[in-house]
Amino acid sequence: MENVILVGMADLNVCESPDAIKTLALGSCVGIVLYEPYQKVAGMAHIMLPDSTQIRNSDNHAKFADTGIESLINTMKDKFNIDKRRLRAKIAGGAQMFNFGTKNEMLRIGDRNIEATKRNLALHNIPLICEDVGDNYGRTITFYPDTSELHIMSHGRPSKII
Amino acid sequence: MPKFDYRKIDNVQKDVLQEVGNIGAGHAATALSQMIQGKINMEIPTARLIRIENISDIVGGPDVIVTGILITLQGEVEGMMMFIMDEASTEQLIELILKSYNMIATDDKELRDSTIKESGNIIAGSYLNALSHLLNKRIEPSIPYLSVDMAGAILSVPAIEFGKVSDDALIIETKFWKDQNGVTGYFILIPTLESYDKILTTLGL
Numbered sequence: 001m002e003n004v005i006l007v008g009m010a011d012l013n014v015c016e017s018p019d020a021i022k023t024l025a026l027g028s029c030v031g032i033v034l035y036e037p038y039q040k041v042a043g044m045a046h047i048m049l050p051d052s053t054q055i056r057n058s059d060n061h062a063k064f065a066d067t068g069i070e071s072l073i074n075t076m077k078d079k080f081n082i083d084k085r086r087l088r089a090k091i092a093g094g095a096q097m098f099n100f101g102t103k104n105e106m107l108r109i110g111d112r113n114i115e116a117t118k119r120n121l122a123l124h125n126i127p128l129i130c131e132d133v134g135d136n137y138g139r140t141i142t143f144y145p146d147t148s149e150l151h152i153m154s155h156g157r158p159s160k161i162i
Numbered sequence: 163m164p165k166f167d168y169r170k171i172d173n174v175q176k177d178v179l180q181e182v183g184n185i186g187a188g189h190a191a192t193a194l195s196q197m198i199q200g201k202i203n204m205e206i207p208t209a210r211l212i213r214i215e216n217i218s219d220i221v222g223g224p225d226v227i228v229t230g231i232l233i234t235l236q237g238e239v240e241g242m243m244m245f246i247m248d249e250a251s252t253e254q255l256i257e258l259i260l261k262s263y264n265m266i267a268t269d270d271k272e273l274r275d276s277t278i279k280e281s282g283n284i285i286a287g288s289y290l291n292a293l294s295h296l297l298n299k300r301i302e303p304s305i306p307y308l309s310v311d312m313a314g315a316i317l318s319v320p321a322i323e324f325g326k327v328s329d330d331a332l333i334i335e336t337k338f339w340k341d342q343n344g345v346t347g348y349f350i351l352i353p354t355l356e357s358y359d360k361i362l363t364t365l366g367l
Contacts, residue, residue, distance in 0.1 A: 009215040009224070009314065009321065010329075025224035025314025028322055048214075048318070048325045055326055063325060097319050098232050098307035109322050138315025140225060155227055155311050 004142065007031075010063040012045035012072050014079050017146035026093030026139045028110035030065065030117050033090045033143045033150060034072050034126065041080040042145040043072045049109070050116030065116035069124060087126045090150045090162060091117055092141045094133040110134065130162045166359045168211060168332040176209050178365050179334055179358075183207030185296055186289040187336035187349050193288035197281060198258040200340060207336040214321045214331050220348060221246055224314025231282030232307045232319065235290070238299035239357045242320050243289065245282045247347035249310075252278060254345045275308060282306040289349060297364045320352045327355055 002018040009029060015021040017040035023031050026046065035042035045068040049055065052064035061067040076082045094114035114133045121128055132139065132152050142151045152160040166175075184207050195202045218224040229252040231245040247255065256274050259281055260266070268274065283306045294301045309316050324331035334351040353361060 009217075009318065010325065011215065025218065025312035025318070027311070027315030027318030029318050048322050060329060063329075095315065097230075097309050097311065097316055100234075100307060136309070138312040140312065 007044045007046050009046050010048050010060055012043065012062040012068060012075065014041065014043040014072075014075055015145060016041040016080065017144075020142050020144045022140070022142040024140050026141065027095055027097045028093070028113060030091055030093040030113045030133070031139070031141045032065075032069060032072065032117055032121075033141075034069075034076065034087050035090070035143065035145055035148055036076070036080070036082045036086050037088060037148050038086060039080060039082060040145045041076065041082065042143050043076045044143060045069065045072050047113065047117070050112045065113060066120050069117070069120045073124060084124070084126075087124075088148070089121050089126050089128045090130050090143070091128065092132045092139050092150065092152055092162075095138065096134070096136050097138070099136060132160060132162055166355065166362055168355070168358060169328070169330055171209075171211065171332065175362060175367060178362065178367060179209035179332075180207050182293065182296065182361060182365075183209065183334035183336055183351060186293045186351065187338070189292035190285045190289040190349055191338055193284050194281070194338070197262065197284060198255070198340070199262045200258065203339050203341065205337040207334055209332065209334045211330050211332050214325050214329060217317045217321045217331060218313040220317070220333070220335060220350070221248070221313045224312060226313045227311065228313045228316060229278060229308070229310050230316035231279060231286070232309070233282070233286045234304040235301055235353075236304070237302040239293070239297065239301045239353055239360060241351070241353035241357050242323065243286045243303070244320065244350040244352070245285055245347065246313075246316070246350065247345070251345045251347055252310075255281065255347075258340075258345070279306045279308050282308070285349070289351070293351075297361060299360065299364065320350075323352070323354075332358065
């Protein structure tokens with residue numbers, strides 16, 4: 001019997017095949033999936049902000065792109081003894097939920113989350129296999145380590161698999 | 163550095179913020195009543211501290227589809243004001259507004275969207291006007307922004323703003339409803355930490 005592990009906002013978790021891992025309603029947040037296709041294990045983080053170093057109160061690692069990715073790698077090492085060099089990534093989210101225009105920096109947070117996520121993946125030499133990011137709608141994502149498929153569901157749009 | 167720490171909010175501060183919400187939401191409910199020419203009921207507002215990751219619990223969970231109207235606040239009180247309803251309530255409210263203006267029901271998405279946006283504008287305007295008078299502070303609302311999507315995705319916008327300073331958010335939330343017609347929604351006022359300071363200081367706390 002396979003289970004679906006749920007990851008909350010500013011949260012991270014891991015799973016192995018045949019289980020799946022899911023997070024609900026990504027808006028400007030980014031869902032980061034790291035997976036090891038040979039061991040068929042995966043981890044997911046639902047980050048809210050790009051950079052932990054710019055924030056005073058930052059004890060929750062899963063809230064930020066930088067510490068979230070690092071902590072996800074460490075959790076996967078501890079739990080599944082993965083070889084970091086075999087990790088792959090898929091990401092989704094980083095929308096701009098309200099059409100604010102671009103002048104307000106605080107409201108461009110989706111883009112900044114995407115940029116920070118990519119920068120931190122590159123820093124760890126983890127290849128980004130595919131992404132479904134930006135635009136102006138929310139996404140619920142489920143990753144299946146068995147097939148390495150990321151399923152994306154949105155309101156009023158056909159679902160996608162990347 | 164703001165001196166108000168909302169993680170240590172006391173009962174007096176809470177009461178004052180709830181009264182602020184009461185005055186604002188009271189005016190907003192009246193404006194909405196006039197718009198639909200019918201009575202709108204409202205619960206006593208609550209000022210509550212909520213873990214940012216649980217913010218969508220306000221409306222019943224992250225994957226509930228809601229209509230969210232967001233207005234950003236600048237001037238002497240900064241932050242966000244949101245007006246949130248579930249899908250069925252939104253449709254019902256649009257019907258009531260169109261009816262009270264003697265307009266025929268329409269499927270025109272653009273007209274329906276602009277109807278709901280404009281109602282958000284009027285409602286938030288009343289709320290903020292009352293607030294501005296009470297506090298004698300200038301509040302400059304933005305135009306209303308509309309999104310129909312999963313509650314978690316919509317509320318991630320204020321959650322992220324709060325996430326920059328804390329793992330909790332202090333929100334002033336008011337539930338309103340209309341009898342028989344199944345319209346239920348929320349006014350949510352989310353001032354910044356600095357603005358909470360100003361509000362409480364102005365009111366003598």
